[in-house]
Amino acid sequence: MDDLYRELIIDRYKTPLFRGELNPHDISFEDDNPLCGDHIRIDLRVDENGRITEAAFSGEGCAISQASADLLIESVIGKSLDEVKQLTKDDVLDLLGIELGPVRLKCALLSLKVLKAGVYGLGEASDDLVE
Amino acid sequence: MTQPRNLIKEFNVDEIRKDFPILTRDVYPGVPLIYLDSTASSQKPIQVIETIERFYRHSYANIHRGIYAVAEEATAYYEEARKKIAKFIGANEPNEIIFTRNTTESINLVAQTWGRMFLREGDTIILTEMEHHSNLVPWQMLAAEKGVILRFIPVDESGFLDLEQYKKLLEFKPKLVAFAQMSNVLGTINPAQEIIELAHQVGAITLIDGAQSVPHYPVNVQDLDADFLAFSGHKMCGPSGIGVLYGKRFLLEAMPPYMGGGDMIKRVTLDSFSTNEIPYKFEAGTPAIAEAVGLGAAVDYLTNIGMDAIIAHEHEVGSYALERLVEIPGVKVYGPDYDKKGAVFSFTLEKVHAHDVSQILDHYGIAVRAGHHCAMPLHEKLGIPATTRASFYLYNKKDEVDQLVEGIYKAKEIFS
Numbered sequence: 182m183d184d185l186y187r188e189l190i191i192d193r194y195k196t197p198l199f200r201g202e203l204n205p206h207d208i209s210f211e212d213d214n215p216l217c218g219d220h221i222r223i224d225l226r227v228d229e230n231g232r233i234t235e236a237a238f239s240g241e242g243c244a245i246s247q248a249s250a251d252l253l254i255e256s257v258i259g260k261s262l263d264e265v266k267q268l269t270k271d272d273v274l275d276l277l278g279i280e281l282g283p284v285r286l287k288c289a290l291l292s293l294k295v296l297k298a299g300v301y302g303l304g305e306a307s308d309d310l311v312e
Numbered sequence: 313m314t315q316p317r318n319l320i321k322e323f324n325v326d327e328i329r330k331d332f333p334i335l336t337r338d339v340y341p342g343v344p345l346i347y348l349d350s351t352a353s354s355q356k357p358i359q360v361i362e363t364i365e366r367f368y369r370h371s372y373a374n375i376h377r378g379i380y381a382v383a384e385e386a387t388a389y390y391e392e393a394r395k396k397i398a399k400f401i402g403a404n405e406p407n408e409i410i411f412t413r414n415t416t417e418s419i420n421l422v423a424q425t426w427g428r429m430f431l432r433e434g435d436t437i438i439l440t441e442m443e444h445h446s447n448l449v450p451w452q453m454l455a456a457e458k459g460v461i462l463r464f465i466p467v468d469e470s471g472f473l474d475l476e477q478y479k480k481l482l483e484f485k486p487k488l489v490a491f492a493q494m495s496n497v498l499g500t501i502n503p504a505q506e507i508i509e510l511a512h513q514v515g516a517i518t519l520i521d522g523a524q525s526v527p528h529y530p531v532n533v534q535d536l537d538a539d540f541l542a543f544s545g546h547k548m549c550g551p552s553g554i555g556v557l558y559g560k561r562f563l564l565e566a567m568p569p570y571m572g573g574g575d576m577i578k579r580v581t582l583d584s585f586s587t588n589e590i591p592y593k594f595e596a597g598t599p600a601i602a603e604a605v606g607l608g609a610a611v612d613y614l615t616n617i618g619m620d621a622i623i624a625h626e627h628e629v630g631s632y633a634l635e636r637l638v639e640i641p642g643v644k645v646y647g648p649d650y651d652k653k654g655a656v657f658s659f660t661l662e663k664v665h666a667h668d669v670s671q672i673l674d675h676y677g678i679a680v681r682a683g684h685h686c687a688m689p690l691h692e693k694l695g696i697p698a699t700t701r702a703s704f705y706l707y708n709k710k711d712e713v714d715q716l717v718e719g720i721y722k723a724k725e726i727f728s
Contacts, residue, residue: 185671186726195727218684218691218698241697243667244727288667
């Protein structure tokens with residue numbers, strides 16, 4: 182458990198660096214984790230070359246879901262949308278630096294699901310995006 | 313009332329615990345299981361486990377049709393279970409007991425048969441704001457199909473139903489009033505008798521969601537004059553996959569069948585069928601035979617201990633739990649004061665999400681539930697994203713409350 186709630190996760194949960202909304206934005210998407218009621222919205226601003234210049238997340242949920250969103254946002258600023266499309270579950274787990282059981286995995290991956298659904302311009306987020 | 317009092321004296325939680333093999337296991341090396349999630353599903357005593365095993369080893373065959381000794385024996389066990397359950401809830405006769413998979417299926421059965429046949433566009437169904445999704449969504453589905461209107465008895469800030477509002481809603485002349493006898497989130501015990509009496513005065517049929525009440529309290533359908541009662545086996549020491557719908561005979565007889573198949577028919581031609589009598593009309597296909605027998609054993613188990621003794625014990629542990637929980641700075645427990653509720657405590661811990669609380673408690677072997685507990689509208693009303701829920705049953709001890717409290721302090725420390 183000490184691993185699960187490592188300092189980085191508690192820190193980013195309590196004092197996130199990228200919490201907020203961007204209005205106007207180029208891309209915005211939000212979704213829930215129905216199992217636990219986590220909710221994440223992600224807003225992106227993208228330049229003419231398809232590169233993310235600004236990003237922010239909002240919502241509420243457990244430490245894992247919120248810290249993972251904050252770390253994910255940090256990692257995608259400056260990336261191209263094509264690079265974001267390539268992100269996987271393992272990238273998020275590397276950012277968090279922990280291993281998770283199947284239930285908490287959904288908390289951790291909600292932000293990636295929201296991000297990719299937004300970048301792909303989908304109407305609905307699907308678990309396939311983070312497999 | 314001398315007899316229950318004697319039983320209460322004899323109730324020994326350490327002896328009871330010996331009946332539940334899972335309570336001896338470690339969750340992690342050196343960390344024993346502290347099971348505080350009986351509201352979701354209860355653990356099983358050895359009496360139930362052994363009955364099922366013995367049935368499979370010795371008496372198993374398909375029921376009702378076989379003209380050989382084992383099939384007759386299996387049928388007898390299955391029907392004996394039905395009788396035990398009928399007696400347990402005070403039904404007039406065993407034929408008023410329909411075996412289903414669980415509470416959810418029981419309620420869907422009523423919605424899809426009675427509801428479809430007897431409700432018309434513009435008819436009102438009254439529910440409450442504290443319903444589990446299982447007593448909400450089946451009616452929403454029916455409303456979408458038939459144009460039935462759903463109206464809700466509000467929950468007040470202390471977690472009680474607003475009965476004055478209910479009386480006003482009755483002016484809509486509802487056809488059905490369906491409500492949980494005990495809330496799975498707040499633990500509130502609703503005044504079933506009063507709700508039913510008022511409903512009957514305007515000619516409404518009533519359905520009790522007894523998923524949380526039947527495992528913990530003596531529930532007598534004739535005393536309550538309940539028209540339908542739905543409950544699950546797995547929350548009352550029985551196996552999963554078996555549930556019950558009680559219905560008054562005249563209602564069950566008027567209802568069309570639920571699923572078509574074997575056992576629910578009297579006669580079948582290539583073009584048509586005629587339905588079997590109750591309860592078989594509603595039990596198409598091979599049912600959960602061993603599970604029904606197991607549920608019969610669970611009813612025996614609870615009856616032998618005594619429901620009065622069980623409540624008395626839960627009340628003692630539950631009062632202690634509430635007392636300790638509210639002492640913790642940052643903890644808010646939802647629902648009424650203890651004398652008006654069951655031993656179910658949904659709480660929030662300031663600055664720590666329910667999931668994180670639950671994860672940290674798991675580290676100490678403590679099994680609780682986190683989330684919206686299949687009651688999203690209620691959580692919305694209370695204005696909270698998710699709660700952690702600790703619930704207690706006959707096998708829980710005060711020591712376990714102390715461990716829970718210690719675990720919550722650990723969670724506070726980690727997030728401080």
